[in-house]
Amino acid sequence: MSILVKTWKNPARCIDYNTQQWQLLIHQSRASYMLPRMANKLITYYQNGKIEDRIWHHFSSALLVAKRQVENTSMELNKIEVFFEQKEHQAVILKGAAYSATNLSASIGRTFNDIDILVDKSSVDVIESELWFLGFMPMKEDDYDKLYYRQWMHEIPPLQHIKRKTVLDVHHNILPLTSATTVNVEKLTEHSTLIPGYKKLSILSPQALILHSATHLFHEGEFDKGIRDLIDLELLFQQYFQEKYTFDDLVTLALATGLERELYYAIRYVHNVLTLELTEDELRRVDKFSPKKLNLAFLDFCFLTIFTPNHSSCLTWKKSLATNLLYWRGHLLRMPLKLLIPHLFKKSYMQIRDSLKRPKPIEETFNG
Amino acid sequence: MQTLKDLSENEVKHRLQTSGIALNIGPFNISFTSDYLPLTKPVRNLYANYPLLNDVDFVDFNIRLLRSKGIRRYIKPQINFYFDDNCPFKPLPLNEAFALLEWGMNWCIGAHAHQFLIIHSAVLAKNSKVLILPGDPGSGKSTLCAALCGEGWKLLSDELALVDKASGLIYPVGRPISLKNKSIDIIKNKYQHLQPGSIVSTLTKGDVAHISLPEYCIDSMNTPLPAAFIIFPKYNSNATFSFEALTKPAAFLKTIENSFNYSQLGQEGFDVMGTLIDSVQSYNIFYSNLDSAIEFINQQMEL
Numbered sequence: 001m002s003i004l005v006k007t008w009k010n011p012a013r014c015i016d017y018n019t020q021q022w023q024l025l026i027h028q029s030r031a032s033y034m035l036p037r038m039a040n041k042l043i044t045y046y047q048n049g050k051i052e053d054r055i056w057h058h059f060s061s062a063l064l065v066a067k068r069q070v071e072n073t074s075m076e077l078n079k080i081e082v083f084f085e086q087k088e089h090q091a092v093i094l095k096g097a098a099y100s101a102t103n104l105s106a107s108i109g110r111t112f113n114d115i116d117i118l119v120d121k122s123s124v125d126v127i128e129s130e131l132w133f134l135g136f137m138p139m140k141e142d143d144y145d146k147l148y149y150r151q152w153m154h155e156i157p158p159l160q161h162i163k164r165k166t167v168l169d170v171h172h173n174i175l176p177l178t179s180a181t182t183v184n185v186e187k188l189t190e191h192s193t194l195i196p197g198y199k200k201l202s203i204l205s206p207q208a209l210i211l212h213s214a215t216h217l218f219h220e221g222e223f224d225k226g227i228r229d230l231i232d233l234e235l236l237f238q239q240y241f242q243e244k245y246t247f248d249d250l251v252t253l254a255l256a257t258g259l260e261r262e263l264y265y266a267i268r269y270v271h272n273v274l275t276l277e278l279t280e281d282e283l284r285r286v287d288k289f290s291p292k293k294l295n296l297a298f299l300d301f302c303f304l305t306i307f308t309p310n311h312s313s314c315l316t317w318k319k320s321l322a323t324n325l326l327y328w329r330g331h332l333l334r335m336p337l338k339l340l341i342p343h344l345f346k347k348s349y350m351q352i353r354d355s356l357k358r359p360k361p362i363e364e365t366f367n368g
Numbered sequence: 369m370q371t372l373k374d375l376s377e378n379e380v381k382h383r384l385q386t387s388g389i390a391l392n393i394g395p396f397n398i399s400f401t402s403d404y405l406p407l408t409k410p411v412r413n414l415y416a417n418y419p420l421l422n423d424v425d426f427v428d429f430n431i432r433l434l435r436s437k438g439i440r441r442y443i444k445p446q447i448n449f450y451f452d453d454n455c456p457f458k459p460l461p462l463n464e465a466f467a468l469l470e471w472g473m474n475w476c477i478g479a480h481a482h483q484f485l486i487i488h489s490a491v492l493a494k495n496s497k498v499l500i501l502p503g504d505p506g507s508g509k510s511t512l513c514a515a516l517c518g519e520g521w522k523l524l525s526d527e528l529a530l531v532d533k534a535s536g537l538i539y540p541v542g543r544p545i546s547l548k549n550k551s552i553d554i555i556k557n558k559y560q561h562l563q564p565g566s567i568v569s570t571l572t573k574g575d576v577a578h579i580s581l582p583e584y585c586i587d588s589m590n591t592p593l594p595a596a597f598i599i600f601p602k603y604n605s606n607a608t609f610s611f612e613a614l615t616k617p618a619a620f621l622k623t624i625e626n627s628f629n630y631s632q633l634g635q636e637g638f639d640v641m642g643t644l645i646d647s648v649q650s651y652n653i654f655y656s657n658l659d660s661a662i663e664f665i666n667q668q669m670e671l
Contacts, residue, residue, distance in 0.1 A: 060482070
């Protein structure tokens with residue numbers, strides 16, 4: 001087990017760490033987007049004088065950056081709220097921005113790159129064109145990319161604010177339209193509630209938050225943030241049961257939305273890799289959502305290997321293999337082969353064409 | 369205490385390829401490895417007097433400089449900068465390896481060390497009073513900094529002012545002084561004791577050469593000092609020397625523009641910056657002649 005997971009499960013261990021162990025913990029955490037979250041987990045040990053300043057600086061710097069992001073996100077959401085109020089639109093805020101806006105425990109020290117919002121499919125075009133007035137412009141220039149998003153994806157091409165560079169992802173579904181899994185989005189968003197202080201922006205119900213997070217993670221093809229996302233699920237589960245929501249409600253919604261397999265994966269891998277306190281009976285109840293034995297053995301190999309820190313100290317041949325297998329699995333889940341193969345050909349062609357067309361500029365490095 | 373010059377050339381080469389050259393540089397411990405052995409020479413010349421770390425010391429920044437693989441090994445060879453596993457910059461031509469190491473170290477500090485308010489500036493001291501020289505590229509900051517160092521000032525850093533959030537004191541983080549283009553010859557001719565190492569022509573910044581930090585600056589690297597002046601130099605080949613005193617608000621705004629992490633620090637950044645600006649006198653200076661700028665700065669320091 002990696003030092004990151006060990007420390008996450010049992011932070012008290014850190015008081016005995018030597019220099020090398022601290023360094024490894026910092027490296028693994030930073031590479032896995034977990035440094036600010038780990039900082040929050042360890043802060044009491046620092047306050048009790050168990051962690052040297054010299055080491056703590058790395059954690060506190062990361063925590064500071066994460067805090068600034070919370071403030072910036074809240075500012076962006078306020079602007080979107082005011083705008084949506086004028087235009088009479090509404091949206092459900094998803095993932096990182098949603099956790100942060102409602103102070104869920106999953107939000108503490110969780111950084112994210114973009115704000116994800118879910119809107120009604122019928123209003124996507126109007127909202128997109130109106131968001132121009134707020135300064136959000138499309139990032140993707142290529143015609144093919146645009147077409148790809150419009151035709152097959154569950155979101156429009158990402159928008160970016162021209163000044164603040166904030167990236168806004170506008171979704172109308174939670175999985176690509178070409179995905180073999182169909183999600184009942186109406187059911188998923190049915191019990192969404194307004195974010196306190198807002199009139200137009202909502203957050204998914206506690207059950208739906210877990211299902212959405214699981215769906216996102218287990219349909220993913222790239223896992224550089226895998227351990228961070230699995231820890232999201234752990235924290236969402238923890239808060240869910242602490243606030244006395246029932247296991248029954250979770251299973252009911254999973255069945256109603258068609259996401260019971262995703263719930264099964266979430267429970268299985270959080271339970272196996274991290275900590276999830278469920279009774280034997282509860283664990284048995286989701287067993288029937290499991291895939292076939294052979295398929296499950298394959299996924300166990302992939303996921304138990306991939307849910308480790310995204311760091312060279314955890315890189316094995318197994319992990320390289322799992323990374324590749326999951327990459328292909330991710331693609332195949334997104335679209336059937338008859339669409340995927342032409343798409344990948346087209347993308348490879350475009351990459352080669354672009355690399356020949358213009359040499360990449362050298363990024364401005366720090367002034368010397 | 370062991371310094372890099374206590375190691376033989378072979379030992380430096382060996383460490384560069386294996387465990388790393390691990391040095392104490394002011395408040396940071398930095399270690400770097402590389403598979404590009406010609407780095408040994410500038411590293412030995414320019415870091416000779418820096419203290420070596422022990423195995424048990426905590427390393428803040430682990431850096432690797434690795435040559436690109438495949439066809440780039442032979443045609444237009446390149447060097448890559450890695451901070452731990454992360455590769456934040458595009459590769460540079462191989463001959464810029466040492467410059468990349470220097471820029472990369474600045475990035476590591478500027479992007480991660482938020483225990484300080486960090487200002488992009490040269491920092492020098494005389495009589496235990498600190499002078500901060502912020503400046504955009506082309507302002508003549510580096511040349512003026514090297515010249516003051518040639519006049520016997522203590523150099524705290526040619527690139528980063530580290531303002532401790534708790535005490536407001538400025539922490540030295542002196543490393544080789546980087547000179548560009550014409551200023552290389554100007555400094556070489558004016559100060560015999562500051563001799564730049566070999567000149568490297570780079571893609572983005574023209575010719576670059578480094579001067580090693582005088583030993584007395586390295587010896588006092590762990591002593592932070594209070595700030596006394598912020599001077600914004602503006603070199604212009606036609607200018608006759610002039611200066612203007614800046615009001616506190618003007619100095620505040622100009623210094624923010626030159627800060628790497630002011631906005632990251634939020635309220636804390638505002639408070640630390642406010643205390644700093646309150647405690648210093650600030651000027652704009654316009655000059656074409658180095659000596660007149662030096663004379664003005666010396667006068668201010670003695671008042």
